[in-house]
Amino acid sequence: MSTALPAIPASTPFFSRVDGVGQWLAPLGLRLLLAWEFFEAGREKLQGSNWFADLGERFPLPFSLISPDLNWAMATWLELGASVALLVGLGTRYAAAALFVLTVVAIYAVHWPSDWSSLAELWKGYAISDDGFGNYKLPLIYLVMLLPLMLGGAGRFSLDHAIAARLTPVPGTTADRSTWGLVLFAIGATVSILLPWAGGALALAGVALFAWSRSQRRLAAPRYAQA
Incomplete structure (x- = not known):
């Protein structure tokens, strides 16, 4: 399969050609940043001590039925494995979906305010540091970043695209x-x-x-x- 950029008629709308560039670069940027962040989180767990037991009953079902050691191991290896999958773009939708669930659980158990009575109080938890109102800002940003990968896939610069192109070639928007x-x-x-x-x-x-x-x-x- 040729990788040369094709000649495109000048009459093709400019933003249609920009879409072709976006199919390569936009998902790649999300994948690289998320892969780094989740790999760092997994590496810290792998090299650190298990603090999940300190959370008590804060895990949602069915994770509250699992021992802290097993939850720690699952979170560690999911972050490490899924980050590698995002990096190379292999099984991207599944890796992003798994990390999405992991992040929702993390928000519920760690970052969500333990007690709030109004939306104004809840909004105070939209922060990086926890001043007593939670700190769900960063994981919420991760959720928003994972969503395009879940719905749109890894993009053209990925193993997913290379495999799919060999099985069922699908023409996409191209850029000159x-x-x-x-x-x-x-x-x-x-x-x-x-x-x-x-x-x-x-x-x-x-x-x-x-x-x-x-x-x-x-x-x-x-x-x-x-x-």
């Missing part, structure tokens, strides 16, 4: 080189605010790709002999 160049330039220019060298290199690569694409298009344009 000029669109890739514009997107890379936009991302690089933004990243350069925080990381000047990395962002600048990415932006320059985008400009070079865009310029090369335009030059190739001019060379490929039909020439008519003058009378």
Whole structure:
């Protein structure tokens, strides 16, 4: 299967071509960040001591029926295994769904306020640190990030896509080189605010790709002999 970027008619709407770039980059960004975060959480559990017993009866059913040691082992290996699956994009929907359930359980048992009587009090728990009202902000963000992977899959830069393309090729929205160049330039220019060298290199690569694409298009344009 060729990996070359196809030539796309200039009449194709710009954002349709951006969709083609998004099928590669958008799910990849979510997968990489979530894989890192959950792998770190699993590694900390693997190297740390079990504190699940301190939670008492805070686990929801059916996890409240399981011993703290088994809950700890399941959470540890699920975070480690599912993070690797997200990284390579293999079984992505299932890995994301499993981590979604794990995160909901974590919010219920650890991050949700133990006592609240109004939405205003509940909203105080939307925080990173726990000041007595819970701290469910970060795991809630993880849930929102996992949702597109559950519903939309791993994207084109994944083992899931490579396997599916071999079994049942499905045409998707594609982007030409000029669109890739514009997107890379936009991302690089933004990243350069925080990381000047990395962002600048990415932006320059985008400009070079865009310029090369335009030059190739001019060379490929039909020439008519003058009378």
